Each structure stands twice: as C-alpha cells, then as structure tokens.
Amino acid sequence: MTGHLLTVGDEILLGQIVNTNAAWLGERLAEVGVDLRRSETVGDEVGVIAGAIERATADGAALVVVTGGLGPTHDDVTRAAVAQAFDRPLEFRDELFERIRARYEARGRTMPEIGRVMAEAPVGFEALVNPKGSAPGLWGEREVDGRSQVVVVVPGVPHEMRAILESFVLPRLVERQDGVVLSRTLLTAGKGESDISALIAEQADGLPDGLTLAYLPSLGEVRLRVTARGVDREAARRDLDAATDAIRGVLGTLVFGEGTATLEAVVNDMLRERGLRMAVAESCTGGAISARVTSVSGASSVFCGSVVAYSNETKADLLDVAPATIEAEGAVSEAVALAMAAGARARLGADVGLATTGIAGPTGGTPDKPVGTVWLAYDDGDTQRAVRLQFTTDRAVNVALSTTAALDLVRRQLLRRPA
Amino acid sequence: MTGHLLTVGDEILLGQIVNTNAAWLGERLAEVGVDLRRSETVGDEVGVIAGAIERATADGAALVVVTGGLGPTHDDVTRAAVAQAFDRPLEFRDELFERIRARYEARGRTMPEIGRVMAEAPVGFEALVNPKGSAPGLWGEREVDGRSQVVVVVPGVPHEMRAILESFVLPRLVERQDGVVLSRTLLTAGKGESDISALIAEQADGLPDGLTLAYLPSLGEVRLRVTARGVDREAARRDLDAATDAIRGVLGTLVFGEGTATLEAVVNDMLRERGLRMAVAESCTGGAISARVTSVSGASSVFCGSVVAYSNETKADLLDVAPATIEAEGAVSEAVALAMAAGARARLGADVGLATTGIAGPTGGTPDKPVGTVWLAYDDGDTQRAVRLQFTTDRAVNVALSTTAALDLVRRQLLRRPA
Missing domain, CATH: 3.40.980.10 (MoaB/Mog-like domain)
Incomplete structure (x- = not known):
C-alpha cells in the first residue's frame, strides 16, 4: 500500500x-x-x-x-x-x-x-x-x-x-494489507551500528523471504526492527520469532529490551526486581542521568537521589572523596570516579552507587585527558567497577553518550546479580 | 520570494x-x-x-x-x-x-x-x-x-x-530581496502566549506598514519575532528598533534576552556578573535544572552542584531539612522548599540556593495537592522567596515547566541585585 x-x-x-x-x-x-x-x-x-x-x-x-x-x-x-x-x-x-x-x-x-x-x-x-x-x-x-x-x-x-x-x-x-505485517524491535546499547551489523551479518544475510531488517541508531543505542510480511499470519509469526530470537541469541546482553522500552525504565525495573535502590554522583553529566532515571514514573521506589558535584569541594564535602586523591590523580580519574560512586552509595543510603567524571568540553582538555574523556564507576558494596571512555568534542553529545553508557553499566552489573 | x-x-x-x-x-x-x-x-x-x-x-x-x-x-x-x-x-x-x-x-x-x-x-x-x-x-x-x-x-x-x-x-x-528584511527576536518567560498578546495589543495593532509580529511559544517561554521589510535599510532598522523597543518597554522584565540566547545561559551570565555561585536542591525536577544549567559551557564557574533529593531521608541528611517540618507540612510545601534552598546553599557553599518540590505525576496527587503542584524556593542569604505553581497532569511537561519557572525565579531575584 x-x-x-x-x-x-x-x-x-x-x-x-x-x-x-x-x-x-x-x-x-x-x-x-x-x-x-x-x-x-x-x-x-x-x-x-x-x-x-x-x-x-x-x-x-x-x-x-x-x-x-x-x-x-x-x-x-x-x-x-x-x-x-x-x-x-x-x-x-x-x-x-x-x-x-x-x-x-x-x-x-x-x-x-x-x-x-x-x-x-x-x-x-x-x-x-x-x-x-x-x-x-x-x-x-x-x-x-x-x-x-x-x-x-x-x-x-x-x-x-x-x-x-x-x-x-x-x-x-x-x-x-494483502496478508499480514508483523514486526519486533530489539533495543541494544553499548555498540555502534557497524559493530552490530558485523556481529549479526550471518543472521541478516540468512533472513528468509518476506523478512527485512532495519537499523535505527541514536546516541549510544541502536534499535533493530525485524519485519515479516506474508500471507499466513501463523507462518509470518513463526519466521519473525525465529529470526528475531536468532539475532537476540547472537547479541546476548547487548539487547536490553524490546519494543518501546527505554534503558532508564529497564534499569529501574531491574533495581526493583532485586530490591535495590540507587544513588548517583554526577560530574560531567551534570544531572542528566538523574533526570533520565526520574523521567520514569515510580522512580522514587528505586532512586534515592543524587549529588551533582561540579566542584572539588562538593566532591569532598558531600561525597567524601579525599582531597588528596583529587590532588594526586586529578578530578577525572579512576580513583575519583570510584570514590564518588562509593560516596553516593554511603551518603544517600543506597545499595548501588553510580558515578561519572569527565571533560564534557568544548574546552578543558589536556594531552593526557582530551575533551571527551569520561570515567564511569559502579559500586554495589560487593563489586566495584570503573570504565574509561573516549567520546567526541561536542558537549551535548558527550553528556548524552555518557548518560547512556552509565545506565548501561548499571544494567550489565545487575545482570550478574540474581533478581 | x-x-x-x-x-x-x-x-x-x-x-x-x-x-x-x-x-x-x-x-x-x-x-x-x-x-x-x-x-x-x-x-x-x-x-x-x-x-x-x-x-x-x-x-x-x-x-x-x-x-x-x-x-x-x-x-x-x-x-x-x-x-x-x-x-x-x-x-x-x-x-x-x-x-x-x-x-x-x-x-x-x-x-x-x-x-x-x-x-x-x-x-x-x-x-x-x-x-x-x-x-x-x-x-x-x-x-x-x-x-x-x-x-x-x-x-x-x-x-x-x-x-x-x-x-x-x-x-x-x-x-x-527587493529591499531589506531585518528582524529582532525578544525572549520571554513567565507568561503564556495569550497573556503576552493581551499586554502588547496596542503595540501589535499599531505596527507600521512593513512590520510583522510572530509568536513562537514553547514550554514556559514565548519568543516574539518582529520583522521589518522595506526598501531603505536605515528606515527599516529605525522602524524595527522603535517597535521592538516599545514592546520590550511594555513587557519589562518578562523579557530575558534577545536572539538566540537561552534562559540558562542568561542566568549563568547574571550570576557571573554578580560574582555569585548557585547550588540547587531538586525533588520533582529530578536533575533537569542541573542538566540545563550545566549544558552551558563554563557553568563550573557559577554552579557548585546540586542535590537531587528524591527521598525524605536525603532531604534531611544532605540538605538539613528537619524531619519534623516534612512530617508537619508534607514534602511538597513552602516550608520544605525554603528549607531545601537554604540547605543547598549552606551544604554546597553557594551564594544562591534554588529548590523544587512537587508532584510531577502522573500519580501521587491529593485533593489539596493535585498532580502538577510545585513549590519553588530561592534563597540568597538576604532574600528568601517561595512560589506555588499549578501545572498539568503530564510528568514530562511538569518537569519542563518547573525547570523553566525555577530558572526564571532566579533571574527575577538577581535583577534586584546590582551587577
């Protein structure tokens, strides 16, 4: 039509x-x-x-x-x-x-x-x-x-x-329609469109007649929509499910959900299922993670709150980051990110602490730590994990990519804990 | 053309x-x-x-x-x-x-x-x-x-x-163009399109030939674009400036800037000109104010940070809001908003404290405090000011309107202080 x-x-x-x-x-x-x-x-x-x-x-x-x-x-x-x-x-x-x-x-x-x-x-x-x-x-x-x-x-x-x-x-x-049109959309985070397409090349090439695959990329996320067109609803559903399940099988934990889910809603649900509450310490993301987590109705049951620590004093006073650590390692460092996550967890009485510190840009970079350098940290008391990422020179893009990567870090860590 | x-x-x-x-x-x-x-x-x-x-x-x-x-x-x-x-x-x-x-x-x-x-x-x-x-x-x-x-x-x-x-x-x-086209855009916050148009009805009706006025509304802000078309550049510029200045005169402090300025950049500049630094305590806005303030490059010189206090415990522990006040007045109240603003100011070592507490929705309302009820508070040590607003039933809309209203409250208060 x-x-x-x-x-x-x-x-x-x-x-x-x-x-x-x-x-x-x-x-x-x-x-x-x-x-x-x-x-x-x-x-x-x-x-x-x-x-x-x-x-x-x-x-x-x-x-x-x-x-x-x-x-x-x-x-x-x-x-x-x-x-x-x-x-x-x-x-x-x-x-x-x-x-x-x-x-x-x-x-x-x-x-x-x-x-x-x-x-x-x-x-x-x-x-x-x-x-x-x-x-x-x-x-x-x-x-x-x-x-x-x-x-x-x-x-x-x-x-x-x-x-x-x-x-x-x-x-x-x-x-x-002459026949039926069915579709399923897989939501992924953590890899770009070209990496995803390389991973599922075999499944994409082997799609049966009547099935098509579309990539819908956005900042830090790629949606994959598989569409089945056919005469027989049962056959189309069977083909669609088989193809989508095969792609999902290859992508594994890169897939965070299906359909119209959002990463923030998935993270909130995972916290709720595990009886956990989260606190966030944000430096370079400036409140964007908190805004995204709280955009989901019902966030108050899993989100204690956050500290946006834009100065070294705030990192020390409200998150218990040792000034000596900031002095020795710099505010954008693995040690400070981990201390911020631990501090958010302790000071806000949360089970899970998440932290970001980085250089959003467009200025403030150094040869060692160019604009777009971001440290993320996760701390749930048992596990501490820090990740260094390198993004772009655009402030808004860096904040968006850091926010998605931080939420995805929590998701991946929570996958290791029983629901 | x-x-x-x-x-x-x-x-x-x-x-x-x-x-x-x-x-x-x-x-x-x-x-x-x-x-x-x-x-x-x-x-x-x-x-x-x-x-x-x-x-x-x-x-x-x-x-x-x-x-x-x-x-x-x-x-x-x-x-x-x-x-x-x-x-x-x-x-x-x-x-x-x-x-x-x-x-x-x-x-x-x-x-x-x-x-x-x-x-x-x-x-x-x-x-x-x-x-x-x-x-x-x-x-x-x-x-x-x-x-x-x-x-x-x-x-x-x-x-x-x-x-x-x-x-x-x-x-x-x-x-x-046959002749010239010039335009100026006034940026306003705090009133809707119909209120603004009523205020400037006389100026709008009296626009000379060749001048047109367009309203460009968004959540909490209305832009007014005055366009002058004419043969003579000097005459068009003179007519444009006279008409725009007249409208600006009537609207007074409703106008926060011109052209491509943003409310957050204007607030940051006003803080900088006055040698002040701001801290924010966010409840219903969930980090959105902080995200907007820090979206402007150079925010670190005027923004200490913020506490997103989604629980009563966080309001008490990190913002020194007395639990008895929350108990007596409710978390969404003038007293708690003022205490949050004072707490943000004190705990983050800022000159200006800004706070929000409200019911973003879609659930959580009561007959006294329906969904969309929001208290904003400002505290600069000398002046304390709280405002109650009533918005919609849509969570995202309420957060956006509260964020703009909060930034505009700071702007209006700073206008009373010498730069």
Missing part, C-alpha cells in the same frame, strides 16, 4: 515547531507495511491542502494521511479542504456535536460557539473518536481510476493524533 | 530521524523574507527528487532549497537528480577534488575512492564551500518562463547545512 503524508500548519512551515508527528507516523506506517512515498507540509489554506491531496491521488497514493487543522479556529481549514478534494459537502452531525459538548462539560467547561465546526464532516466520511481531545478524526474512501483510496484525517496535537492512530487507524490498515 | 523546501532521505521518510533541518530552515528562510509554500520529504531516488524540483518549478517557486543526499555513498543521488531537473550534465571539478582531498589529509585520513563523486557538480552550478564537512553545497540559477529561479543544494548533516546557509546562502538571499 503506497502512502502519502500531509502535515498542515503554517507553524510547521515557519519552523515554529518541529514536525515530530511526521517521524512518528513514518515509523508506525512503515511497521504496518505502508510504503510512504512522500511527506509534505503545507500552510493553512483550503486550496493548497486540497491541491496536495489531489496531487497525492494523481501520484497513485492508496493512502493519504492528513494531520492538523481540525481545531475550532478560523485557520483550521482541513475539513473544508478534504471536502473540496473529495467534492463532497460538509454536513453537521448531531451525534458528534453531543459528544464534543459532553467532553467540554465533563471538564466543567462550556463548549464555545466556535467549537460547533468540529462536529462537521464531509458526507460519507466516518468520524473517528478522539480519546484525548475534542476534534474527531475522519476516515474517507473512494474509487479513483479503478483504484481504491483511503484518506485519514487526524488532529495535529501529537497525543491526540497518536491515540486515534493506535486505536483505529493502524489496526484497520493492518487488516487491509 | 516564494520558496520550496525539499528534504531528501529514506531515513526521514521512515521516521528513523526527526526532520529538525526543516524547522531550522523554515525559521531562517522566513527571517530573510522567503515565503515558504511547501516543505516536502522524498526518498533517495533520482527520478523522485528531480520530479519534486520540477513540480516546485511548475508551482512558480523562485527558490528551491534541497537538503540531503550529497554524501559519497550509492544512495546519495541528489547531485544526479538536480542535474536531471536542470537538464545539465555533471562535471568533475579538479579544484573541488583537491579541496576535499586536502580536508581528509588534514585529519590524517586518506580520501576513499568513493569520495570522488563529491567533486562533481552540474555544469553552470557554483560550488559552496562546506566549512564543516567534505561535500560542497551547490548554487544554480536559471530562467523559467521568464522568471528567475535559484536552486540551492546543501548536505543533510545539520551542522554542515547550517554552516553553508549562514556563510553563503542566507546573506545572498538577503541581498536579492
């Missing part, structure tokens, strides 16, 4: 917001087997939006997904544009109006008069319930030159768009 | 990376007066890319900016596509080859054989030096139906794309 994505909004065109919807939709549509040919952003003009839908149709797009411009204000013109492209009038629907009004009232608010337009839909279009907002989505179908075409219209507010896609649109697209 | 932006790359279409280039270019092109009509992403196929350029041309685009697909690998086909769209052959240029080869050698590397293609350009195109990478940009011009058209081609790597735009492309586009 070929697809075309149309994002509507002056604010996207003007760069006032980044189009994260396009990335999310691109990935999700690929997973359900849509072959996205173009992704296009246009401004809030009826003629321009309708023209873009007509052009996608002329290009043979079997699916057009339109996001944005479904709100109640005068610059929300997507309903009118879709009606024009399909040459069907807009109709006011009482049942949509009632649902929208009830939603406002459930929140103790009165529906504004301008909200009435959200109850309009082009004749023949199905309204899709919006679980997270007022404006319903729309699903329309037609025949063009003997080919069937689906046009899906959803709000631009990301969590509303996602909710409608996940509840209605994606499952329905899966049903409409 | 009407414009069309074309992003090339399967990885963008598949959602493997977010197209931040489109937002950056959208904003910069708007600043220099380009009226961007469409922004489009297509895959790595010669015919599809050439077709998109032809379609933009048919739509009358005076400027087409193409990003991506200029590297040395087999899926980098943008050079060939542009040559096809312009119906001009590619030629190998010795001077480009020498520059690319010298760049590799300056880094102690040998230019790979596949790198030769980066020295090719369509006949008649000007090569634009890439200050940050190997592949040069391209600038081509032609007449189409009596109208002149410019096609600019730049790499997709963000810092390379930006460098070429800023060095060559944007200045040249400014020169080509």
Whole structure:
C-alpha cells in the first residue's frame, strides 16, 4: 500500500515547531507495511491542502494521511479542504456535536460557539473518536481510476493524533494489507551500528523471504526492527520469532529490551526486581542521568537521589572523596570516579552507587585527558567497577553518550546479580 | 520570494530521524523574507527528487532549497537528480577534488575512492564551500518562463547545512530581496502566549506598514519575532528598533534576552556578573535544572552542584531539612522548599540556593495537592522567596515547566541585585 503524508500548519512551515508527528507516523506506517512515498507540509489554506491531496491521488497514493487543522479556529481549514478534494459537502452531525459538548462539560467547561465546526464532516466520511481531545478524526474512501483510496484525517496535537492512530487507524490498515505485517524491535546499547551489523551479518544475510531488517541508531543505542510480511499470519509469526530470537541469541546482553522500552525504565525495573535502590554522583553529566532515571514514573521506589558535584569541594564535602586523591590523580580519574560512586552509595543510603567524571568540553582538555574523556564507576558494596571512555568534542553529545553508557553499566552489573 | 523546501532521505521518510533541518530552515528562510509554500520529504531516488524540483518549478517557486543526499555513498543521488531537473550534465571539478582531498589529509585520513563523486557538480552550478564537512553545497540559477529561479543544494548533516546557509546562502538571499528584511527576536518567560498578546495589543495593532509580529511559544517561554521589510535599510532598522523597543518597554522584565540566547545561559551570565555561585536542591525536577544549567559551557564557574533529593531521608541528611517540618507540612510545601534552598546553599557553599518540590505525576496527587503542584524556593542569604505553581497532569511537561519557572525565579531575584 503506497502512502502519502500531509502535515498542515503554517507553524510547521515557519519552523515554529518541529514536525515530530511526521517521524512518528513514518515509523508506525512503515511497521504496518505502508510504503510512504512522500511527506509534505503545507500552510493553512483550503486550496493548497486540497491541491496536495489531489496531487497525492494523481501520484497513485492508496493512502493519504492528513494531520492538523481540525481545531475550532478560523485557520483550521482541513475539513473544508478534504471536502473540496473529495467534492463532497460538509454536513453537521448531531451525534458528534453531543459528544464534543459532553467532553467540554465533563471538564466543567462550556463548549464555545466556535467549537460547533468540529462536529462537521464531509458526507460519507466516518468520524473517528478522539480519546484525548475534542476534534474527531475522519476516515474517507473512494474509487479513483479503478483504484481504491483511503484518506485519514487526524488532529495535529501529537497525543491526540497518536491515540486515534493506535486505536483505529493502524489496526484497520493492518487488516487491509494483502496478508499480514508483523514486526519486533530489539533495543541494544553499548555498540555502534557497524559493530552490530558485523556481529549479526550471518543472521541478516540468512533472513528468509518476506523478512527485512532495519537499523535505527541514536546516541549510544541502536534499535533493530525485524519485519515479516506474508500471507499466513501463523507462518509470518513463526519466521519473525525465529529470526528475531536468532539475532537476540547472537547479541546476548547487548539487547536490553524490546519494543518501546527505554534503558532508564529497564534499569529501574531491574533495581526493583532485586530490591535495590540507587544513588548517583554526577560530574560531567551534570544531572542528566538523574533526570533520565526520574523521567520514569515510580522512580522514587528505586532512586534515592543524587549529588551533582561540579566542584572539588562538593566532591569532598558531600561525597567524601579525599582531597588528596583529587590532588594526586586529578578530578577525572579512576580513583575519583570510584570514590564518588562509593560516596553516593554511603551518603544517600543506597545499595548501588553510580558515578561519572569527565571533560564534557568544548574546552578543558589536556594531552593526557582530551575533551571527551569520561570515567564511569559502579559500586554495589560487593563489586566495584570503573570504565574509561573516549567520546567526541561536542558537549551535548558527550553528556548524552555518557548518560547512556552509565545506565548501561548499571544494567550489565545487575545482570550478574540474581533478581 | 516564494520558496520550496525539499528534504531528501529514506531515513526521514521512515521516521528513523526527526526532520529538525526543516524547522531550522523554515525559521531562517522566513527571517530573510522567503515565503515558504511547501516543505516536502522524498526518498533517495533520482527520478523522485528531480520530479519534486520540477513540480516546485511548475508551482512558480523562485527558490528551491534541497537538503540531503550529497554524501559519497550509492544512495546519495541528489547531485544526479538536480542535474536531471536542470537538464545539465555533471562535471568533475579538479579544484573541488583537491579541496576535499586536502580536508581528509588534514585529519590524517586518506580520501576513499568513493569520495570522488563529491567533486562533481552540474555544469553552470557554483560550488559552496562546506566549512564543516567534505561535500560542497551547490548554487544554480536559471530562467523559467521568464522568471528567475535559484536552486540551492546543501548536505543533510545539520551542522554542515547550517554552516553553508549562514556563510553563503542566507546573506545572498538577503541581498536579492527587493529591499531589506531585518528582524529582532525578544525572549520571554513567565507568561503564556495569550497573556503576552493581551499586554502588547496596542503595540501589535499599531505596527507600521512593513512590520510583522510572530509568536513562537514553547514550554514556559514565548519568543516574539518582529520583522521589518522595506526598501531603505536605515528606515527599516529605525522602524524595527522603535517597535521592538516599545514592546520590550511594555513587557519589562518578562523579557530575558534577545536572539538566540537561552534562559540558562542568561542566568549563568547574571550570576557571573554578580560574582555569585548557585547550588540547587531538586525533588520533582529530578536533575533537569542541573542538566540545563550545566549544558552551558563554563557553568563550573557559577554552579557548585546540586542535590537531587528524591527521598525524605536525603532531604534531611544532605540538605538539613528537619524531619519534623516534612512530617508537619508534607514534602511538597513552602516550608520544605525554603528549607531545601537554604540547605543547598549552606551544604554546597553557594551564594544562591534554588529548590523544587512537587508532584510531577502522573500519580501521587491529593485533593489539596493535585498532580502538577510545585513549590519553588530561592534563597540568597538576604532574600528568601517561595512560589506555588499549578501545572498539568503530564510528568514530562511538569518537569519542563518547573525547570523553566525555577530558572526564571532566579533571574527575577538577581535583577534586584546590582551587577
């Protein structure tokens, strides 16, 4: 099924917001087997939006997904544009109006008069319930030159768009595929894309017909998505599981999870399963590890807290790092990293201590310790472990890579302890 | 000048990376007066890319900016596509080859054989030096139906794309405008878009001809961009400065800076100018304030460090918050916030203490203190100040809003002290 994505909004065109919807939709549509040919952003003009839908149709797009411009204000013109492209009038629907009004009232608010337009839909279009907002989505179908075409219209507010896609649109697209599309995503940390691809070269080359493998790298992590397309669901599932399990077998502990898990959530779960609590001493990461660990709801049961020690005095006063050690070895050293991890553990009453000290840059490097030099340390009372890493000259990149590497160090150490 | 932006790359279409280039270019092109009509992403196929350029041309685009697909690998086909769209052959240029080869050698590397293609350009195109990478940009011009058209081609790597735009492309586009386009951007924190627009309604309504005002909101901050278009540079500058200064006058201390400044960099600079150092005690923000302050190079001269106190024990042990206070008032309270700020200041030897305590959510709220309740506190020894805020039910949003509000609280307090 070929697809075309149309994002509507002056604010996207003007760069006032980044189009994260396009990335999310691109990935999700690929997973359900849509072959996205173009992704296009246009401004809030009826003629321009309708023209873009007509052009996608002329290009043979079997699916057009339109996001944005479904709100109640005068610059929300997507309903009118879709009606024009399909040459069907807009109709006011009482049942949509009632649902929208009830939603406002459930929140103790009165529906504004301008909200009435959200109850309009082009004749023949199905309204899709919006679980997270007022404006319903729309699903329309037609025949063009003997080919069937689906046009899906959803709000631009990301969590509303996602909710409608996940509840209605994606499952329905899966049903409409000729056959089935299934996928599994393995999450890895600790190796780059080229190392990973070298490790699993045999499995990747030996994938049976109908299976494909995609690498999705980000800072310090690589996701591997295996997709199976076939006629028989059972056979596709069997092939997918066999291939994914084989890759997982080769990668071993490089894989930290599957699907939409995050490294920080996995680490928190591992701590919880082992009845452990963690404390962090951060120097070069400046609070980024703590921010990531606490971004997961429920972190308070496994995370005591942290000390961001940006000065030698703080390392000494709050983490009990001996000034003589800093003097002798330097603040960026194995000895100081280990002392910080031990200090965080002791001072915050934690089972596990994690520490970072390094030169984030862009300045502050020396020949021995260039910018990007980072020491990580782990201490759980029984085991002490320190690792030296060498990253880039970019401050933000170094912080992100150090943060991922530190969380992965904890994960690897916890794997050695029974859950 | 009407414009069309074309992003090339399967990885963008598949959602493997977010197209931040489109937002950056959208904003910069708007600043220099380009009226961007469409922004489009297509895959790595010669015919599809050439077709998109032809379609933009048919739509009358005076400027087409193409990003991506200029590297040395087999899926980098943008050079060939542009040559096809312009119906001009590619030629190998010795001077480009020498520059690319010298760049590799300056880094102690040998230019790979596949790198030769980066020295090719369509006949008649000007090569634009890439200050940050190997592949040069391209600038081509032609007449189409009596109208002149410019096609600019730049790499997709963000810092390379930006460098070429800023060095060559944007200045040249400014020169080509009929007249001049100038802009100033005011950065505000502490009020939402609707409050700001109500405050400056008179100034906005009274903008002279040729001046426009755009609101660029993000979490906790609103940027106001004033743009002046005119024939006479001096007159445009005078109008722009008068209008912007008038708006700045009304908004007063809501404005924290101009241009590309950040709130964290402004706070760090204010601390530095006053010879002060700051320490932070974070509960609900979980390290996000520290991460933001330390994202600015040179933070170590004004930032002692922080304690992320996720448990009551840590608040007591490392920040000297009296357990009786927590018992009596609750961890999310004015008294605890103030005690945390004082504790951070004292224990880290700082001049200024900043603290947050709140219920980030999505769970943990009570009728008295619903999810999104946040206390912020500031303590510089002379002045103690606490603020209660009520945000949303979304954890990530609450952390981001609390972080911005906390930094803005420090800024406002420091404004009262002489620099």
